[in-house]
Amino acid sequence: MQKKPVADNQALSFDYDFLEKLVVGIGEVSQITGIATRQIRYWEDKGIITSLTEEEGKNRRYDYKNIKKMILIKEMLDEGYTLDAAAEKVKQRFELLEQALGKFAKKKK
């Protein structure tokens, strides 16, 4: 029996492999989220989000999780939350999410 090509399995399910490896520069994050690069740096300075930057002076890289965070924070700001309140809510939500996904991930490997 022949082994199915990898792509067929991934096509209609959540592409974990991809999102785990995903890294995006600040310009593209801005393009994706509609948040100005200046604002992204400000949020990072405040410690609300984090980048994967290895050394100081090098360009920032963001992972899927932090991009999702930014999108949520932006939505909450539009709804009237303060930045700190939005950041706190998003932080809590991600902690719950990671708890749930953590259990799931352990089953797989």
Add this chain to the structure above:
Amino acid sequence: MQKKPVADNQALSFDYDFLEKLVVGIGEVSQITGIATRQIRYWEDKGIITSLTEEEGKNRRYDYKNIKKMILIKEMLDEGYTLDAAAEKVKQRFELLEQALGKFAKKKK
């Protein structure tokens, strides 16, 4: 009845909204896929993949589809395919995939 937050629904299903908007620079694509930037440009010159670059001279931007293409092509090269053969196979696979996903997408809207 209160509306559920968006994130809850997206967490365990395929994040279409995100992947549709996703754009990534060549440096990050290289980091994600393990393919050298030089090689990515070469493949693009040959017409095997395409970038979203608006004007000549500006930096290349790649979408999810083309990044997936690169990953598949790389895998097929490792298996012994020639570049052209791999490109052709990948092209065919994506045509089928888009046919299937196209039908699905129409239902949603």
Add this chain to the structure above:
DNA sequence: TTTGAATTGTAAATTATTTACAATAATTGT
């Protein structure tokens, strides 16, 4: 109206990418 929060502006230095021309391997047919 003062205070702090949130954002925005910008210049100079640095990092990353682009294009173009060229060189080098690897493979295939004769």
Add this chain to the structure above:
DNA sequence: ACAATTATTGTAAATAATTTACAATTCAAA
């Protein structure tokens, strides 16, 4: 073996994009 084609890689100069740092501005609440 040899030439031709395929695939990849090297690099320099120009340009694009990002970084940091200092500063200004806007806005809401007290």
